[in-house]
Amino acid sequence: TRYLNRLKQDDDVCAEALQRAQILLFHRLSPLLQQTERGTFRAVALTSSEVLALLERLGSDRTKLKESVLIGCSEQDQVQFCLDVGKNSAFPPAGSGELDPVAVEEACDGAFVDLKKGLFVLRTSEAPLLAKAQALLRWHHTSRFCAATGQPTCRNQAGTQRVSSSGSVLLPSAQMSPVAIVLVSDGQRCLLARQPAFPPGMYSALAGFCELGESLEETASREVAEEVGLEVHSVSYSCSQHWPFPHSSFMLGCHALVSPAHTQLHVDQAELEDARWFSLQDVTSALQVRGLPQRGHAPPLWLPPKQAIANRLITEWAEHQRGSQKGG
Ligand SMILES: NC(=O)C1=CN([C@@H]2O[C@H](COP(=O)(O)OP(=O)(O)OC[C@H]3O[C@@H](n4cnc5c(N)ncnc54)[C@H](O)[C@@H]3O)[C@@H](O)[C@H]2O)C=CC1
């Protein structure tokens, strides 16, 4: 942790670490993935020398390597960076050219995959790192200018901040919005909803952005009231997650109860396509579905992937229900 912190603060130490680092490639925010023998997918990690060789082979400038952004450290203590080989105007002077994505895919025996789809097939342990990498790359792309003065900004070598010529410092976490995500239960069933943009058949927990001045409990109660017209009680915090889509959100996961006498839904059609109560049996079968449903074989209920906090809240609820059924 301390070493990583030094890399964030010292450009020279960071540039030196980059020469020995592991680099995850992206193309226009889609990570480069490779299928494993077990049929799952993993991120392709290259060494700096491999990236330099690739840049040379595909006719790009070697300095593109310096556009890499620090993302963390592996369990084997190897420093990890990410690099978007697509067009990227976030890196002055004008950003270097774009590599041909197909040529990169062929050279690395992988494919650039939309991360939202990738979450269904990735090794669970890699998902948060790729989500963080994508969010940081997107942040650089959208933070080229200072919102207060309009001046261009320049990044530090780690890519953990950008500074304008007047000295304003921009930080990625300042662009992260807190969101309450709440799994509502009436004691027997849980409430799941779908937005029009969800893949067919997919339902998730209710979620909404925190407004200024609200506590997590207040956001959760307001969102449930706005979206389905129910009054919740006993909002309890469970767990949190960074979520990169469509912009970084800090998801605060909680459970809440409604009285079994007041479960009639009044769905806000502007926000949701549908909301329904699901039984433990519905949820148990849906939790067993793995990967992406085959075309034309959509299951009756399809849940967000394991990597999404909604899946964790639903799993917790199902375990709690099974526990109380046994106990009671
Ligand atoms: N990881 C997970 O399991 C899940 C993540 N989510 C994420 O939660 C987030 C919030 O869920 P929604 O139901 O869409 O929120 P929502 O119910 O607050 O509605 C979205 C609307 O809120 C407004 N809004 C207020 N503050 C905003 C901000 N800081 N950024 C963007 N829009 C803001 C916009 O008008 C937007 O159209 C989404 O980004 C979604 O991707 C949602 C469900 C599951």
Ligand SMILES: [Mg+2]
């Ligand atoms: Mg919502």
